[in-house]
Amino acid sequence: MLAIVETCGKQYQLQEGRYVDLEYLGVDVNSKVEFDKVVMIVAGEYSKIGQPYVEGAKIAGTVMLNGKNQKVLVYKQRCKKGYRKKQGHRQMFSRVMIDSISFPGKEEIPVEKSLEKPVKETKKKTSAKSSKAKAETKTEAKEEITEISEKSKKTSTKTTAKKTSTATKKTTTKKTTEEKKEVQE
16 A cells, blocks of 8 residues: 655655655654645556545555765856856655554455565575576586697697698608709809
C-alpha cells in the first residue's frame, strides 16, 4: 500500500516501513510526525483519489535524522563585465520513517503481496553452485589460453627454422660464386 502526500510544497510517495527524505520539518529527532494532506491512496486494485485531499486519511511517521544534503554550487557571471560570483548551498532535510498509513475503510481491503516491494539486500548471497560454475569457467579459459600459446610457439619455431635454412642457402650461394670467380682468375 502506498500514499501520495503533499507537504512542504511538494508531493511525496510514501510506503509503510520505508523512509523518505523531506524538506526540513523543524522537528527534533525521534519525535512523531503526522501528515493529513493525503492526495491519493493506492492499495492493490483499490485506489482513492482526494478532492483535493482524502478525508480521514492520516500518515504517521518518526523523524530519524535532520541533516544537510550535498553542496550545490551556484556560479554567476556576466560576460565582458568582470562580474563573477560563486556561492555554495547545502539544503537541510529531515529523514522520516513511515510507521502507518490509515484511512477509513482500510480494514476491508485485502493485502496483496504483489504491490509490496521487497527490501533490497546490501550483499549478494552467492551459492556454492554459482561459485563452482565460476571456477569451472575460469579453468576452461586458462586451458584455452595455454592451448593457443602452445600453438603459437609451434608456429614460431617453424618460421625460425625456415629463416635459418634460407640464411644458410644464401651464404652457400655467395661462397660458390666467390669460388667461381677465384677459379676464373
